[in-house]
Amino acid sequence: MSASSPLAVRFEHVSRHFGEVRAVDDLSLDILDGEFFTVLGPSGSGKTTCLRLLAGFDQPTSGRILLHGRDVTGQPPFEREVNTVFQDYALFPHMTVGDNIAYGLMIRKVQKQERRRRVGEMLDLVRMLGLEQRTPAQLSGGQRQRVALARALILRPRVLLLDEPLGALDLKLRQQMQVELKAIQQKVGITFLYVTHDQEEALTMSDRIAVFNDGKVEQVGSPPELYESPASQFVAGFVGVSNLIRGGVAERIQGTPETFSVRPEKIQIQEQGTVLPEGYCSVEGRVREVIYLGVHTRYLVEIEGGDDLTVIQQNVEATSMEVLAARGRRVRLVWHPAHNRRLGRRA
Amino acid sequence: MSTMQPVSDRSAAPGPPTQAERTALMRLATFLYLRPRLVLALLLGPPLVWMVVIYLGSLVFLLIQSFFSLDPFTGQVIRVLTLATYRDLWTPANLDIFLRTASMAAAVTVATAVLAFPLAYYMARYASARLKAVLYLAVLVPLWSSYLVRVYAWRLILAKEGIITWFVSQLHLTLALEAVLKAPVIGGPSLSVSFMGMFIVFVYVWLPYMVLPVQASLERVPQSLLEASGDLGARPGQTLRHVILPLAFPGVVAGSIFTFSLTLGDFVVPYSLGNSSFFIGQAVLSLTGTAFNIPLAAAFTVVPMGIMAVYLLGARSLGAFDAL
Numbered sequence: 001m002s003a004s005s006p007l008a009v010r011f012e013h014v015s016r017h018f019g020e021v022r023a024v025d026d027l028s029l030d031i032l033d034g035e036f037f038t039v040l041g042p043s044g045s046g047k048t049t050c051l052r053l054l055a056g057f058d059q060p061t062s063g064r065i066l067l068h069g070r071d072v073t074g075q076p077p078f079e080r081e082v083n084t085v086f087q088d089y090a091l092f093p094h095m096t097v098g099d100n101i102a103y104g105l106m107i108r109k110v111q112k113q114e115r116r117r118r119v120g121e122m123l124d125l126v127r128m129l130g131l132e133q134r135t136p137a138q139l140s141g142g143q144r145q146r147v148a149l150a151r152a153l154i155l156r157p158r159v160l161l162l163d164e165p166l167g168a169l170d171l172k173l174r175q176q177m178q179v180e181l182k183a184i185q186q187k188v189g190i191t192f193l194y195v196t197h198d199q200e201e202a203l204t205m206s207d208r209i210a211v212f213n214d215g216k217v218e219q220v221g222s223p224p225e226l227y228e229s230p231a232s233q234f235v236a237g238f239v240g241v242s243n244l245i246r247g248g249v250a251e252r253i254q255g256t257p258e259t260f261s262v263r264p265e266k267i268q269i270q271e272q273g274t275v276l277p278e279g280y281c282s283v284e285g286r287v288r289e290v291i292y293l294g295v296h297t298r299y300l301v302e303i304e305g306g307d308d309l310t311v312i313q314q315n316v317e318a319t320s321m322e323v324l325a326a327r328g329r330r331v332r333l334v335w336h337p338a339h340n341r342r343l344g345r346r347a
Numbered sequence: 348m349s350t351m352q353p354v355s356d357r358s359a360a361p362g363p364p365t366q367a368e369r370t371a372l373m374r375l376a377t378f379l380y381l382r383p384r385l386v387l388a389l390l391l392g393p394p395l396v397w398m399v400v401i402y403l404g405s406l407v408f409l410l411i412q413s414f415f416s417l418d419p420f421t422g423q424v425i426r427v428l429t430l431a432t433y434r435d436l437w438t439p440a441n442l443d444i445f446l447r448t449a450s451m452a453a454a455v456t457v458a459t460a461v462l463a464f465p466l467a468y469y470m471a472r473y474a475s476a477r478l479k480a481v482l483y484l485a486v487l488v489p490l491w492s493s494y495l496v497r498v499y500a501w502r503l504i505l506a507k508e509g510i511i512t513w514f515v516s517q518l519h520l521t522l523a524l525e526a527v528l529k530a531p532v533i534g535g536p537s538l539s540v541s542f543m544g545m546f547i548v549f550v551y552v553w554l555p556y557m558v559l560p561v562q563a564s565l566e567r568v569p570q571s572l573l574e575a576s577g578d579l580g581a582r583p584g585q586t587l588r589h590v591i592l593p594l595a596f597p598g599v600v601a602g603s604i605f606t607f608s609l610t611l612g613d614f615v616v617p618y619s620l621g622n623s624s625f626f627i628g629q630a631v632l633s634l635t636g637t638a639f640n641i642p643l644a645a646a647f648t649v650v651p652m653g654i655m656a657v658y659l660l661g662a663r664s665l666g667a668f669d670a671l
Contacts, residue, residue, distance in 0.1 A: 057574050077577040084578045090571035094593045104579035107589075155579065 007069065008033040008159050008191040009054060014063030016049050023049040025215035027063070031159070031193060032208075036185050038194045040202040041212030042238070047195045050212070051161050054193065056080045068158055083152035084161040088168075089144045091136040097147050098123075098132030104155040122150035125184060142173050149184070159191045166201065178204045199239050203227070211235050227263075233343050236261045241310055242341075243267075249306035253281050259343060264310040266339040269299065270332045282334045285309065290327045297323045301333060309333060413645035424641060432642040436650075441630070448627040449654055451542065452610035455549040456557075456603045462550065463557040463602065464595075470558075471565035486555045494552060498619050501548045505538035505620070512538070535622060545620045549610055556609065557602035564598025565591070600662045607658060611651040627651055 009031040016024040024046040031037045039047040052058040054065060056077035064073050072080050083104070091100050099106075101122050105115045123129045126146035136144055145165060152160055162181075166174045182205045185192045196202055202209050203223045211218045211226065211234070219231040230236035233244065246259040254260070269287075276282055288308060289300040297318070299311040311333060315323065379386055415424050416431040470482050489497065503509055515524045528534040528541065535541030568591060576586040614628030621629075627647060634644035 055574075055578060057577075077574070078580050078582055082578075084575070086571050086575060088569065088571055090569065090575035092572060092575075092590060103576070103581075103589075107579060107581045107585055151575075151579065 006033045007031070007066070008035075009193065010064075010066040011050070011053075012064040012066065014050075014053060014060045014065060016046075016053060016058065017061045022046075022215045024053065024060070027215070027217060029210060029217060029220070031191060033068075034189055034191055035207040036182065036192045036194065036205055038196060038202040038206035038209045039212055040196060040199060040209050040239070042197055045212040046215035047197075047212045048163060049215075051084075051163055051193065051195050054159070055082055055084050055161055081158040082161055083155050083157040084163065085145075085148045085152050085165045087163045087165065089136075089148040089165075091144055091147055091151070093136055095135070096132060097128065097134050097136070097139070100136065100147055101132070101150045101154055103151060108155075118154055119150075122154045125153070125187070126150045141169050142177065145169065145177065149181075153184075153188060153190070156188075157190060159193055160185075162192060162194045164196055165194075166196075166198075174201070175204075181205060203239070209239075211238060213238075229341060230261065230343065233259075233261070236341065236343060241312075243309045244307065245309075247306065249283060249303055253283060254337070254340065260340045261343060262335060262339050262341065264298070264312040267309065267311045267333050267335045269301075269311055269313065269326075270334050272330055272332055274332070276332075276334065279337065280334050281337050281340070282332055283309075284330070284332050287326050287329050287331055290324050292320050292323055299326065301331065409645050409648060412642055413649050415642045417640050417642055422639065432646045435643055436646045441647075444625050444627055444630055445650055445654075447624060448611055448651075451546065451549065451626070452607045452654075454546060455553060455610045456606045458546070458550045459554050459557040459606045460561070460599050460603060463554060463561050464599070467558050467562035467565055467598075468591075470562050471568075472570075486558050489552075490555055495615060497552065498548060498615055501544075501551065502539050502619050505544045505547070507537040507539070509539065539620055540622055542621070545616055548616050548620055549613070552616070553606040553609055556605035557599075560601040560605075561595060561598040564595045564601075568594045596665075603662075604655075604659070608651065608655050611654060 007030055009029075011027045011029040014024060014027045015022065027046075027050065029050075039050055041047045049058065053060050054067075056072070056075055056079075060073060064071055066072065067080065067082065092103065095103070098119050101119045102115045105118060110118075119132065120129075123132060126149055128143065128146050128150065131139070131143065136147065139147065148165070165181075166177050169177060178201055181192075181194075185205075194202075194205065203226075206223060208220060208222055209226055210220045213234050219226060219235045221229075226235060226239045230239060230242070236242040236244070241264050242261040243264060244259060244261050245253065247257055250259060251257040270276075270282075272284070283303055283306075285301040285303040287299055288302045291298040291300075292315075294315070296312050296314050299313070301309045301311055303309055411428075412424075413432060414428045414430070415426055416429050417423070418425050466482070466486075470479050474482060505511055512521075512524065515521055527543070528537065530543075533542045533546075535543070538544040538547070572590055572594075573586055576590045577583070581589065612628050614626065614632045617626040617629050618632075625633075627650060631644045631647045634640045634647060
């Protein structure tokens with residue numbers, strides 16, 4: 001995953017317009033060989049269109065798509081060395097699990113014995129051994145997910161495309177599958193292009209993330225880069241929670257009215273009248289709402305002349321009684337200025 | 348629940364319901380809500396009476412009739428159970444009729460399936476909502492006019508002096524048409540008096556019964572399955588063979604049940620366009636009408652039922668109903 005890795009995918013000024021709608025707008029993006037790359041964005045941001053363009057289900061209005069240096073623009077899906085895990089799994093209902101996984105090999109007229117051997121390997125990889133005679137209707141959501149993954153991986157694609165594959169699973173299973181997907185990716189060493197709207201999922205699995213908004217890339221970076229130095233207000237708000245401080249409040253704190261952001265977990269709550277640590281930023285307010293979440297507590301603090309600030313505190317020593325009693329109290333919010341992030345001009 | 352509906356409807360009406368009315372309806376609704384079996388019985392009672400008494404009852408009587416026999420001298424039905432009628436049925440001439448009818452039904456079924464599939468596929472996959480409505484209408488409108496009128500219209504179309512003969516002559520293909528009409532069995536003096544003409548008309552009248560179920564089955568195949576197949580390397584032809592056809596097969600079988608059984612029992616088309624060789628429907632008609640041999644007519648009717656039973660068993664063994 002170093003900079004010298006060869007490119008797996010390159011989007012060169014790719015646009016896809018549907019009439020007036022610019023689903024993907026002049027996109028240029030490089031994906032390195034062997035990395036777990038995530039396209040993160042809200043619905044309608046063009047992330048799924050981007051995946052469909054690479055799979056070949058859709059053709060760009062303009063621009064080029066290169067797969068391992070070869071121009072694949074205009075090639076149909078069945079000629080491209082990429083495979084897809086679909087959002088609705090798209091398992092063939094009239095075939096068994098084994099036949100579903102073997103489908104690509106059957107199409108390529110691979111010998112029956114070889115097919116059986118590789119299906120066995122895949123079933124082992126996704127921990128589905130012994131279920132190959134079942135039909136998709138007899139499987140749970142998580143199992144269907146695994147079959148869809150095995151069916152796509154068996155062809156050893158150059159790039160595996162995953163379109164919100166965990167969206168239909170419940171939270172526990174989703175978290176478990178996230179860890180498993182990452183492990184599988186490291187084991188097979190195939191480039192994964194993962195599309196999701198779930199920032200936590202993106203942060204959990206990805207080597208690098210591209211944040212999409214309105215058909216354009218807002219920022220590309222590793223999870224810590226995106227979280228710690230968001231390039232725009234959109235990224236700051238979409239990846240994790242951010243407090244935006246602007247106008248008069250910003251001027252009171254740092255001397256200029258330039259908007260900046262600060263993450264809620266960097267802020268500490270102090271009782272009024274305690275000594276302000278040297279060099280720290282501070283602002284006074286009143287606790288409007290306390291949301292007790294077990295591991296941590298979220299406070300909404302009203303600031304005079306500004307937006308509410310969100311503060312997250314770990315419940316290390318505090319009990320729920322103590323925490324909830326803070327409602328309505330006047331407090332001082334304190335944080336180190338190193339956590340202030342200037343944002344790019346893009347809104 | 349729908350049983351609750353009248354209450355809210357009334358409360359929305361201009362005159363507010365009296366307290367007594369409201370509670371009486373409420374009580375009835377609650378009474379029914381707590382007795383789902385009673386509701387089921389009320390719902391299913393009428394159709395079940397209809398099905399069992401009128402449908403199955405008449406079939407049973409038909410079956411019993413076929414085991415009676417006709418007194419050859421008096422022409423009276425002898426109401427004693429016997430296999431004599433089935434013995435009469437089993438003559439070479441009658442076997443010819445069965446074979447002829449079943450072959451025609453099979454040919455018509457295959458032809459309607461081949462014609463219906465591309466149209467149904469287009470309707471299910473590509474047509475806009477508006478175009479789809481137009482196509483639905485185009486498929487269904489012919490069913491609104493009398494079947495008899497349409498068959499007679501076809502007789503004129505196919506006649507020696509008809510538009511098809513004229514059109515063929517304009518293309519200077521008259522010799523080709525004559526050569527086709529000289530073909531054994533399927534040919535005849537003109538299209539309007541030949542099995543070929545009959546086949547054309549059968550395909551025309553039963554086509555809607557094939558288009559609709561095939562279209563419905565294709566509509567249920569999600570787009571993502573076709574994309575997945577292409578994604579895994581299948582060319583469109585391979586996707587058709589391995590994904591679309593297997594999933595549309597139940598629809599084709601459903602349509603073929605219509606086209607096959609409707610052809611087996613029809614007597615109007617053979618009567619209007621055929622020659623002197625009978626089809627099952629014609630035989631039944633003449634046996635009930637002129638010959639008044641009801642037992643033999645009943646036995647004749649049992650034959651297509653038997654053929655359909657064999658056909659459905661065959662379809663089941665091909666997996667046509669697995670997806671149901």
